[in-house]
Amino acid sequence: xxxxxxxxxxxxxRPDWQLTVLRDTVITAPDSALGELSESALxxxxxxxxxxxxxxxxxxxRRQVYQLCYRFVNNHEDASxxxxxxxxxxxxxxxxxxxxxxLGTWLxxxxxxxxxxxxxxxxxxxxxxxxxxxxxxxxxxxSERLLRDERALQxxxxxxxxxxxxxxxxxxxxxxxxxxxxxxxxLGSSVGxxxxxxFHAIQNLKKILAEELG
Amino acid sequence: xxxRHLRPEQLLDVAExxxxxxxxxxxxxxxxxxxxxxxxxxxxxxxxxxxVPEPSPLFWDHLSARVRDGVGVAAPGRGWGAYWFGWxxxxxVGLAVLLMAVxxxxxxxxxxxxTPVAAAVPVVEPLLTDDVPxxxxxxxxxxxxxxxPLEWDAAVAAGLLMSAGAVDxxxxxxxxxxxxxxxxxLTAEMAEKSL
Numbered sequence: 438x439x440x441x442x443x444x445x446x447x448x449x450x451r452p453d454w455q456l457t458v459l460r461d462t463v464i465t466a467p468d469s470a471l472g473e474l475s476e477s478a479l480x481x482x483x484x485x486x487x488x489x490x491x492x493x494x495x496x497x498x499r500r501q502v503y504q505l506c507y508r509f510v511n512n513h514e515d516a517s518x519x520x521x522x523x524x525x526x527x528x529x530x531x532x533x534x535x536x537x538x539x540l541g542t543w544l545x546x547x548x549x550x551x552x553x554x555x556x557x558x559x560x561x562x563x564x565x566x567x568x569x570x571x572x573x574x575x576x577x578x579x580s581e582r583l584l585r586d587e588r589a590l591q592x593x594x595x596x597x598x599x600x601x602x603x604x605x606x607x608x609x610x611x612x613x614x615x616x617x618x619x620x621x622x623x624l625g626s627s628v629g630x631x632x633x634x635x636f637h638a639i640q641n642l643k644k645i646l647a648e649e650l651g
Numbered sequence: 652x653x654x655r656h657l658r659p660e661q662l663l664d665v666a667e668x669x670x671x672x673x674x675x676x677x678x679x680x681x682x683x684x685x686x687x688x689x690x691x692x693x694x695x696x697x698x699x700x701x702x703v704p705e706p707s708p709l710f711w712d713h714l715s716a717r718v719r720d721g722v723g724v725a726a727p728g729r730g731w732g733a734y735w736f737g738w739x740x741x742x743x744v745g746l747a748v749l750l751m752a753v754x755x756x757x758x759x760x761x762x763x764x765x766t767p768v769a770a771a772v773p774v775v776e777p778l779l780t781d782d783v784p785x786x787x788x789x790x791x792x793x794x795x796x797x798x799x800p801l802e803w804d805a806a807v808a809a810g811l812l813m814s815a816g817a818v819d820x821x822x823x824x825x826x827x828x829x830x831x832x833x834x835x836x837l838t839a840e841m842a843e844k845s846l
Contacts, residue, residue, distance in 0.1 A: 495718050499711055504703045513706060520714055525721035589701045596698070611698045632660035636691075639663075643694045 472496075476540050483531050491531070495524050498541060501613065502548050508608040509552035511593055519555055523548040538622055545613070546623045549605060556601065595645040603638035610635050657684045666691035745821030746829070750836060 471493045474482060482490035499520065506519035527547050534543055596604055609620045610631075620631045657665070657677060664670035665678055665688045678684050825833065 491722065492715060492719065495715050496711075499714055499718075503706070503714065507703045513704070517706075517710070517714060517717075521717045521721055524718040528718075528722045585700075588697070592697050592701045596701075607698065611695065612701075612703070629660060632663050636659035636663045639691055639694045639698075642698070643690060646694070646697070 477536055480531070480534060480536065480540060483528075491528055494527075494540065498544050499524075501541065502544055505545060505548045505608065505613060506552055508596075508612050509556060509604075511597065515555070519548070519551050523551045526551065542615075542619055542622055545609070545615070545619075549609070549623060553601060553605065591646065591649055592642075595642050595649065598645055599638055599641055603634050603641060606631055606634040607638040607642070656681065657687075662687050662691060666695060746825070746833065749821070749833070750840075 471479070471482065471487070471489055474493070479490060479493055483494065502523050503516055503520045506523065507513070507516035510516055510519065523544065527544055530547070534540070538546075596607060599607065605624065606620055609615045609623065610617070615623070617628045617631045617635075620626075621628045624631065657674060661670060661674050662684065665674060665684075670678075678688055822830070822833075
Protein backbone atom coordinates (compact mmCIF):
# COMPACT_ATOMS: atom_id res chain seq x y z
CA UNK A 438 0.00 0.00 0.00
CA UNK A 439 2.76 2.35 0.97
CA UNK A 440 4.45 1.58 -2.31
CA UNK A 441 1.45 2.72 -4.34
CA UNK A 442 1.32 6.01 -2.42
CA UNK A 443 4.95 6.69 -3.19
CA UNK A 444 4.23 6.11 -6.89
CA UNK A 445 1.36 8.57 -6.98
CA UNK A 446 3.17 11.41 -5.24
CA UNK A 447 5.31 12.52 -8.22
CA UNK A 448 2.13 12.86 -10.27
CA UNK A 449 0.57 15.25 -7.78
CA UNK A 450 -0.07 18.62 -9.45
CA ARG A 451 1.41 21.82 -8.10
CA PRO A 452 -0.16 22.95 -4.86
CA ASP A 453 -2.69 25.73 -5.24
CA TRP A 454 -0.86 28.13 -2.95
CA GLN A 455 1.86 28.63 -5.57
CA LEU A 456 -0.68 29.80 -8.08
CA THR A 457 -2.35 32.03 -5.51
CA VAL A 458 0.91 33.75 -4.61
CA LEU A 459 1.71 34.32 -8.26
CA ARG A 460 -1.74 35.74 -8.95
CA ASP A 461 -1.50 38.07 -5.98
CA THR A 462 1.81 39.35 -7.25
CA VAL A 463 0.36 40.03 -10.64
CA ILE A 464 -2.85 41.61 -9.48
CA THR A 465 -1.35 43.93 -6.90
CA ALA A 466 1.57 45.13 -9.02
CA PRO A 467 0.81 48.45 -10.71
CA ASP A 468 0.87 48.57 -14.51
CA SER A 469 3.90 50.82 -14.52
CA ALA A 470 5.80 48.05 -12.74
CA LEU A 471 5.18 45.46 -15.47
CA GLY A 472 8.71 45.96 -16.71
CA GLU A 473 10.08 44.91 -13.34
CA LEU A 474 8.14 41.65 -13.13
CA SER A 475 9.98 38.36 -13.25
CA GLU A 476 9.49 36.20 -16.32
CA SER A 477 6.98 33.88 -14.65
CA ALA A 478 5.01 36.80 -13.21
CA LEU A 479 4.99 38.49 -16.60
CA UNK A 480 3.67 35.36 -18.26
CA UNK A 481 1.01 35.12 -15.56
CA UNK A 482 0.10 38.75 -16.23
CA UNK A 483 -0.33 37.89 -19.90
CA UNK A 484 -2.56 34.96 -18.94
CA UNK A 485 -4.61 37.34 -16.81
CA UNK A 486 -5.06 39.57 -19.86
CA UNK A 487 -3.36 42.57 -18.25
CA UNK A 488 -2.95 45.41 -20.72
CA UNK A 489 0.65 46.02 -21.66
CA UNK A 490 2.01 42.74 -20.30
CA UNK A 491 2.69 41.26 -23.70
CA UNK A 492 4.24 44.55 -24.80
CA UNK A 493 6.88 44.00 -22.14
CA UNK A 494 7.51 40.47 -23.43
CA UNK A 495 8.05 41.91 -26.91
CA UNK A 496 10.28 44.66 -25.61
CA UNK A 497 12.50 42.20 -23.74
CA UNK A 498 12.96 39.74 -26.58
CA ARG A 499 12.51 41.70 -29.81
CA ARG A 500 16.21 42.23 -30.49
CA GLN A 501 17.14 38.55 -30.13
CA VAL A 502 14.14 37.42 -32.17
CA TYR A 503 14.93 39.95 -34.92
CA GLN A 504 18.58 38.90 -35.04
CA LEU A 505 17.58 35.24 -35.24
CA CYS A 506 15.22 35.98 -38.14
CA TYR A 507 17.81 38.14 -39.87
CA ARG A 508 20.33 35.27 -39.75
CA PHE A 509 17.88 33.11 -41.64
CA VAL A 510 16.76 35.55 -44.33
CA ASN A 511 19.66 38.03 -44.55
CA ASN A 512 17.52 41.10 -45.10
CA HIS A 513 15.76 43.60 -42.89
CA GLU A 514 12.28 43.56 -44.43
CA ASP A 515 11.80 39.81 -44.20
CA ALA A 516 13.41 39.70 -40.76
CA SER A 517 10.96 42.37 -39.61
CA UNK A 518 7.97 40.43 -40.99
CA UNK A 519 9.17 37.18 -39.47
CA UNK A 520 9.77 38.84 -36.09
CA UNK A 521 6.22 40.16 -36.08
CA UNK A 522 4.90 36.74 -37.08
CA UNK A 523 6.91 35.09 -34.31
CA UNK A 524 5.46 37.35 -31.63
CA UNK A 525 1.89 37.09 -32.91
CA UNK A 526 2.16 33.30 -32.87
CA UNK A 527 3.67 33.47 -29.42
CA UNK A 528 0.75 35.58 -28.22
CA UNK A 529 -1.75 33.11 -29.62
CA UNK A 530 0.08 30.19 -28.05
CA UNK A 531 0.95 31.82 -24.74
CA UNK A 532 -1.85 30.03 -22.93
CA UNK A 533 -0.01 26.79 -23.67
CA UNK A 534 3.31 28.03 -22.30
CA UNK A 535 3.80 26.20 -19.01
CA UNK A 536 7.25 27.50 -18.16
CA UNK A 537 9.04 24.20 -18.85
CA UNK A 538 11.72 26.19 -20.66
CA UNK A 539 12.64 29.85 -20.44
CA LEU A 540 10.42 32.27 -22.31
CA GLY A 541 13.39 33.16 -24.52
CA THR A 542 13.98 29.53 -25.51
CA TRP A 543 10.28 29.12 -26.21
CA LEU A 544 10.29 32.23 -28.41
CA UNK A 545 13.37 30.97 -30.25
CA UNK A 546 11.58 27.73 -30.94
CA UNK A 547 8.66 29.62 -32.47
CA UNK A 548 11.07 31.88 -34.36
CA UNK A 549 13.00 28.94 -35.79
CA UNK A 550 9.76 27.29 -36.93
CA UNK A 551 8.52 30.52 -38.49
CA UNK A 552 11.84 31.00 -40.30
CA UNK A 553 12.04 27.40 -41.48
CA UNK A 554 8.48 27.60 -42.80
CA UNK A 555 9.38 30.77 -44.65
CA UNK A 556 12.57 29.26 -46.05
CA UNK A 557 10.65 26.27 -47.34
CA UNK A 558 8.49 28.52 -49.53
CA UNK A 559 10.94 31.27 -50.39
CA UNK A 560 14.62 31.38 -51.39
CA UNK A 561 16.64 33.42 -48.94
CA UNK A 562 17.31 36.87 -50.25
CA UNK A 563 20.94 37.62 -51.03
CA UNK A 564 21.59 41.11 -49.82
CA UNK A 565 23.43 43.28 -52.37
CA UNK A 566 26.60 44.69 -50.88
CA UNK A 567 25.72 48.26 -51.86
CA UNK A 568 22.48 48.08 -49.87
CA UNK A 569 24.15 47.10 -46.67
CA UNK A 570 24.18 49.66 -43.86
CA UNK A 571 27.37 51.40 -42.91
CA UNK A 572 29.05 49.35 -40.21
CA UNK A 573 32.11 51.59 -39.88
CA UNK A 574 33.03 52.50 -36.34
CA UNK A 575 35.47 55.30 -37.19
CA UNK A 576 38.58 53.29 -36.44
CA UNK A 577 38.39 51.30 -39.66
CA UNK A 578 39.77 52.52 -42.95
CA UNK A 579 37.55 52.37 -46.01
CA SER A 580 39.56 49.50 -47.49
CA GLU A 581 39.46 47.54 -44.22
CA ARG A 582 35.73 48.05 -44.02
CA LEU A 583 35.29 46.94 -47.60
CA LEU A 584 37.31 43.79 -46.97
CA ARG A 585 35.37 43.01 -43.84
CA ASP A 586 32.05 43.54 -45.59
CA GLU A 587 33.18 41.39 -48.47
CA ARG A 588 34.25 38.64 -46.13
CA ALA A 589 31.00 38.82 -44.14
CA LEU A 590 29.02 38.62 -47.36
CA GLN A 591 30.90 35.50 -48.41
CA UNK A 592 30.34 33.83 -45.05
CA UNK A 593 26.62 34.69 -45.13
CA UNK A 594 26.29 33.34 -48.64
CA UNK A 595 28.09 30.17 -47.57
CA UNK A 596 25.82 29.74 -44.54
CA UNK A 597 22.78 30.18 -46.80
CA UNK A 598 23.99 27.23 -48.89
CA UNK A 599 24.11 24.84 -45.94
CA UNK A 600 21.42 22.20 -45.47
CA UNK A 601 18.57 23.53 -43.35
CA UNK A 602 19.37 21.54 -40.21
CA UNK A 603 23.05 22.46 -40.25
CA UNK A 604 22.23 26.08 -40.94
CA UNK A 605 19.75 26.20 -38.09
CA UNK A 606 22.12 24.77 -35.48
CA UNK A 607 24.94 27.01 -36.67
CA UNK A 608 22.78 30.13 -36.37
CA UNK A 609 21.59 29.16 -32.91
CA UNK A 610 25.04 28.14 -31.71
CA UNK A 611 27.30 30.78 -33.22
CA UNK A 612 25.05 33.80 -33.57
CA UNK A 613 22.68 33.39 -30.67
CA UNK A 614 25.29 31.71 -28.46
CA UNK A 615 22.82 29.16 -27.16
CA UNK A 616 24.15 26.06 -25.43
CA UNK A 617 23.91 22.71 -27.16
CA UNK A 618 21.35 21.74 -24.53
CA UNK A 619 19.16 24.76 -25.34
CA UNK A 620 19.41 24.10 -29.07
CA UNK A 621 18.45 20.47 -28.51
CA UNK A 622 15.45 21.68 -26.52
CA UNK A 623 14.42 24.10 -29.26
CA LEU A 624 14.78 21.58 -32.06
CA GLY A 625 13.45 18.62 -30.10
CA SER A 626 16.71 16.80 -30.68
CA SER A 627 19.53 15.29 -28.62
CA VAL A 628 22.68 17.12 -27.54
CA GLY A 629 24.80 14.60 -29.45
CA UNK A 630 22.84 15.18 -32.66
CA UNK A 631 23.15 18.94 -32.25
CA UNK A 632 26.92 18.71 -31.78
CA UNK A 633 27.26 16.44 -34.80
CA UNK A 634 25.21 18.89 -36.89
CA UNK A 635 27.30 21.86 -35.76
CA PHE A 636 30.47 19.96 -36.59
CA HIS A 637 29.28 19.00 -40.08
CA ALA A 638 27.96 22.52 -40.66
CA ILE A 639 31.40 23.94 -39.94
CA GLN A 640 33.08 21.33 -42.14
CA ASN A 641 30.73 22.12 -45.03
CA LEU A 642 31.14 25.83 -44.49
CA LYS A 643 34.89 25.43 -44.69
CA LYS A 644 34.55 23.61 -48.02
CA ILE A 645 32.13 26.18 -49.47
CA LEU A 646 34.35 29.08 -48.41
CA ALA A 647 37.40 27.34 -49.86
CA GLU A 648 35.57 26.94 -53.19
CA GLU A 649 34.44 30.57 -53.24
CA LEU A 650 37.84 31.92 -52.35
CA GLY A 651 39.29 29.76 -55.08
CA UNK B 652 48.98 -0.02 -32.24
CA UNK B 653 45.96 1.78 -33.73
CA UNK B 654 45.62 5.46 -32.89
CA ARG B 655 42.06 6.55 -32.07
CA HIS B 656 41.20 10.03 -33.18
CA LEU B 657 38.57 12.22 -31.60
CA ARG B 658 34.94 11.99 -32.62
CA PRO B 659 33.29 15.06 -34.24
CA GLU B 660 31.54 16.15 -31.04
CA GLN B 661 34.81 15.83 -29.09
CA LEU B 662 36.62 17.94 -31.69
CA LEU B 663 33.87 20.53 -31.40
CA ASP B 664 34.15 20.54 -27.60
CA VAL B 665 37.88 21.20 -27.89
CA ALA B 666 37.35 24.00 -30.42
CA GLU B 667 34.76 25.57 -28.13
CA UNK B 668 36.92 25.11 -25.05
CA UNK B 669 34.50 22.72 -23.36
CA UNK B 670 36.42 19.44 -23.57
CA UNK B 671 37.62 17.24 -20.73
CA UNK B 672 41.29 17.32 -19.77
CA UNK B 673 41.87 13.83 -21.19
CA UNK B 674 40.51 14.89 -24.58
CA UNK B 675 42.65 18.02 -24.59
CA UNK B 676 45.67 15.91 -23.71
CA UNK B 677 45.02 13.78 -26.78
CA UNK B 678 44.94 16.85 -29.02
CA UNK B 679 48.32 17.89 -27.66
CA UNK B 680 49.84 14.63 -28.88
CA UNK B 681 47.86 14.05 -32.11
CA UNK B 682 48.82 16.11 -35.14
CA UNK B 683 45.72 15.22 -37.14
CA UNK B 684 43.24 16.10 -34.39
CA UNK B 685 45.19 19.29 -33.64
CA UNK B 686 44.88 20.34 -37.29
CA UNK B 687 41.16 19.53 -37.29
CA UNK B 688 40.63 21.62 -34.18
CA UNK B 689 42.62 24.50 -35.64
CA UNK B 690 40.51 24.53 -38.81
CA UNK B 691 37.31 24.35 -36.80
CA UNK B 692 38.40 27.35 -34.74
CA UNK B 693 39.25 29.37 -37.86
CA UNK B 694 35.83 28.72 -39.42
CA UNK B 695 34.04 29.39 -36.15
CA UNK B 696 35.83 32.72 -35.86
CA UNK B 697 34.78 33.64 -39.42
CA UNK B 698 31.14 32.89 -38.56
CA UNK B 699 31.30 34.84 -35.31
CA UNK B 700 32.67 37.89 -37.12
CA UNK B 701 29.51 38.28 -39.18
CA UNK B 702 27.28 40.78 -37.43
CA VAL B 703 23.62 41.46 -37.94
CA PRO B 704 23.35 45.08 -39.12
CA GLU B 705 21.80 47.19 -36.40
CA PRO B 706 18.48 48.62 -37.60
CA SER B 707 17.39 52.18 -36.95
CA PRO B 708 16.67 52.93 -33.27
CA LEU B 709 13.12 53.78 -34.33
CA PHE B 710 12.67 50.28 -35.70
CA TRP B 711 12.17 48.64 -32.31
CA ASP B 712 9.14 50.72 -31.40
CA HIS B 713 7.84 50.21 -34.91
CA LEU B 714 8.18 46.45 -34.47
CA SER B 715 6.36 46.59 -31.13
CA ALA B 716 3.55 48.57 -32.78
CA ARG B 717 3.33 46.02 -35.59
CA VAL B 718 3.11 43.19 -33.09
CA ARG B 719 0.43 45.10 -31.18
CA ASP B 720 -1.55 45.46 -34.41
CA GLY B 721 -1.09 41.80 -35.25
CA VAL B 722 -2.15 40.76 -31.79
CA GLY B 723 -5.20 43.01 -32.02
CA VAL B 724 -6.25 41.25 -35.20
CA ALA B 725 -5.73 37.94 -33.42
CA ALA B 726 -8.38 38.91 -30.85
CA PRO B 727 -6.51 39.41 -27.57
CA GLY B 728 -7.19 36.97 -24.78
CA ARG B 729 -10.38 37.98 -23.06
CA GLY B 730 -10.67 37.24 -19.41
CA TRP B 731 -13.28 34.82 -18.18
CA GLY B 732 -15.14 37.86 -16.91
CA ALA B 733 -15.71 38.97 -20.47
CA TYR B 734 -17.07 35.56 -21.44
CA TRP B 735 -19.30 35.51 -18.36
CA PHE B 736 -20.56 38.96 -19.18
CA GLY B 737 -21.28 37.80 -22.72
CA TRP B 738 -23.29 34.81 -21.49
CA UNK B 739 -25.15 36.99 -19.04
CA UNK B 740 -26.07 39.36 -21.85
CA UNK B 741 -27.16 36.49 -24.09
CA UNK B 742 -29.19 35.06 -21.23
CA UNK B 743 -30.92 38.39 -20.65
CA VAL B 744 -31.80 38.73 -24.34
CA GLY B 745 -33.02 35.13 -24.44
CA LEU B 746 -35.15 35.68 -21.38
CA ALA B 747 -36.67 38.80 -22.89
CA VAL B 748 -37.46 36.95 -26.11
CA LEU B 749 -38.99 34.09 -24.17
CA LEU B 750 -41.20 36.42 -22.17
CA MET B 751 -42.27 38.24 -25.31
CA ALA B 752 -43.15 34.98 -27.02
CA VAL B 753 -45.19 33.76 -24.03
CA UNK B 754 -46.98 37.07 -23.72
CA UNK B 755 -47.89 37.24 -27.37
CA UNK B 756 -49.09 33.64 -27.40
CA UNK B 757 -51.59 34.58 -24.69
CA UNK B 758 -52.68 37.54 -26.71
CA UNK B 759 -53.36 35.18 -29.60
CA UNK B 760 -56.13 33.54 -27.61
CA UNK B 761 -57.98 36.81 -27.32
CA UNK B 762 -60.71 37.64 -29.86
CA UNK B 763 -59.11 39.36 -32.81
CA UNK B 764 -60.53 42.03 -34.96
CA UNK B 765 -60.11 41.70 -38.67
CA THR B 766 -60.20 45.32 -39.65
CA PRO B 767 -56.95 46.59 -38.07
CA VAL B 768 -55.03 43.66 -39.54
CA ALA B 769 -56.31 44.38 -42.97
CA ALA B 770 -55.04 47.90 -42.56
CA ALA B 771 -51.66 46.79 -41.24
CA VAL B 772 -50.93 44.11 -43.83
CA PRO B 773 -50.59 45.35 -47.38
CA VAL B 774 -53.09 43.79 -49.73
CA VAL B 775 -51.39 41.53 -52.23
CA GLU B 776 -52.70 39.37 -54.98
CA PRO B 777 -53.08 35.83 -53.61
CA LEU B 778 -50.59 33.46 -55.16
CA LEU B 779 -52.50 30.37 -54.12
CA THR B 780 -55.95 29.61 -55.31
CA ASP B 781 -57.05 28.32 -51.95
CA ASP B 782 -60.60 28.57 -50.80
CA VAL B 783 -59.56 29.59 -47.29
CA PRO B 784 -60.02 33.32 -46.90
CA UNK B 785 -56.57 34.65 -45.95
CA UNK B 786 -57.70 37.65 -44.00
CA UNK B 787 -59.68 35.48 -41.61
CA UNK B 788 -56.76 33.22 -40.68
CA UNK B 789 -56.07 33.70 -36.97
CA UNK B 790 -52.43 32.64 -37.26
CA UNK B 791 -51.73 35.39 -39.80
CA UNK B 792 -53.48 37.76 -37.50
CA UNK B 793 -51.11 36.71 -34.73
CA UNK B 794 -48.06 37.15 -36.95
CA UNK B 795 -49.10 40.62 -37.96
CA UNK B 796 -49.77 41.46 -34.35
CA UNK B 797 -46.29 40.25 -33.41
CA UNK B 798 -44.54 42.06 -36.19
CA UNK B 799 -46.28 45.40 -35.99
CA PRO B 800 -44.54 46.84 -32.91
CA LEU B 801 -41.10 45.60 -33.93
CA GLU B 802 -39.21 46.83 -36.96
CA TRP B 803 -36.96 44.30 -38.72
CA ASP B 804 -33.87 46.47 -38.39
CA ALA B 805 -34.52 46.93 -34.72
CA ALA B 806 -34.83 43.18 -34.24
CA VAL B 807 -31.54 42.57 -36.06
CA ALA B 808 -29.82 45.30 -34.08
CA ALA B 809 -31.06 43.82 -30.85
CA GLY B 810 -29.69 40.41 -31.80
CA LEU B 811 -33.10 38.79 -31.60
CA LEU B 812 -32.54 36.48 -34.53
CA MET B 813 -32.19 33.06 -33.04
CA SER B 814 -31.33 29.61 -34.18
CA ALA B 815 -33.64 26.67 -33.56
CA GLY B 816 -33.61 25.57 -29.93
CA ALA B 817 -31.93 28.76 -28.74
CA VAL B 818 -34.66 29.47 -26.18
CA ASP B 819 -34.37 25.95 -24.78
CA UNK B 820 -30.60 26.36 -24.44
CA UNK B 821 -30.98 29.73 -22.75
CA UNK B 822 -33.44 28.31 -20.22
CA UNK B 823 -31.02 25.50 -19.47
CA UNK B 824 -28.30 28.08 -18.84
CA UNK B 825 -30.39 29.93 -16.25
CA UNK B 826 -29.48 29.71 -12.61
CA UNK B 827 -31.96 28.37 -10.06
CA UNK B 828 -32.78 31.92 -9.02
CA UNK B 829 -33.33 33.03 -12.60
CA UNK B 830 -35.61 30.05 -13.28
CA UNK B 831 -37.59 30.83 -10.16
CA UNK B 832 -37.94 34.44 -11.26
CA UNK B 833 -39.00 33.35 -14.74
CA UNK B 834 -41.64 31.07 -13.23
CA UNK B 835 -42.92 33.91 -11.09
CA UNK B 836 -43.19 36.24 -14.09
CA LEU B 837 -44.96 33.63 -16.18
CA THR B 838 -47.40 32.86 -13.39
CA ALA B 839 -48.15 36.54 -12.97
CA GLU B 840 -48.61 36.97 -16.71
CA MET B 841 -50.96 33.98 -16.91
CA ALA B 842 -52.98 35.20 -13.93
CA GLU B 843 -53.34 38.62 -15.55
CA LYS B 844 -54.53 37.10 -18.84
CA SER B 845 -57.03 34.81 -17.16
CA LEU B 846 -58.78 37.71 -15.47
